[in-house]
Amino acid sequence: DTAVSQTPKYLVTQMGNDKSIKCEQNLGHDTMYWYKQDSKKFLKIMFSYNNKELIINETVPNRFSPKSPDKAHLNLHINSLELGDSAVYFCASSQIYGESTIYFGEGSWLTVV
């Protein structure tokens, strides 16, 4: 049973396209996140949602639009893809407040050509 699952795992697309990555967690957590990992393995938070409400938006370009239909799902939609968007995107979840373990999905490898 996968705790945090995201699809697709691999995505290759052309510049200018619009794409979505879906994420679901079955841990009963209230909070979900999107992290971006660049080619140098640096992990940086993008968004955090608590019970469908946006908590953290780390000055991500508005081409990135997260959507949370319910607290178990947090999807990431990206408009007008650019070369610099190529990265691994990780979905994660945790209980609502601090000092609780954040569980990560397996990642979605996005390549923009």
Added chain:
Amino acid sequence: GESVGLHLPTLSVQEGDNSIINCAYSNSASDYFIWYKQESGKGPQFIIDIRSNMDKRQGQRVTVLLNKTVKHLSLQIAATQPGDSAVYFCAENSGAGGYNKLIFGAGTRLAVHP
């Protein structure tokens, strides 16, 4: 500003030896720290955490040490095994209002040789 960094980008050890991975953080207000392990092609996996009111915490074959005076965190792995080969990240939880916001360090690659 906030930053969490690692001293060694790559660490090579012999199987059976002990490994020590170091991390420095700059936000003295951080009160919760976590170590994650990331294997190739996978997501970060929680290893161990420590709160700022502690200076040492032990798990199975792993120990985390926290020195708040010099803002330093370390992960010790006893009897390192080939399966320990991965990239290790330290992270500090700097969320405001109690919400989680992990700030990750740059990562250290651990290579275990037979």
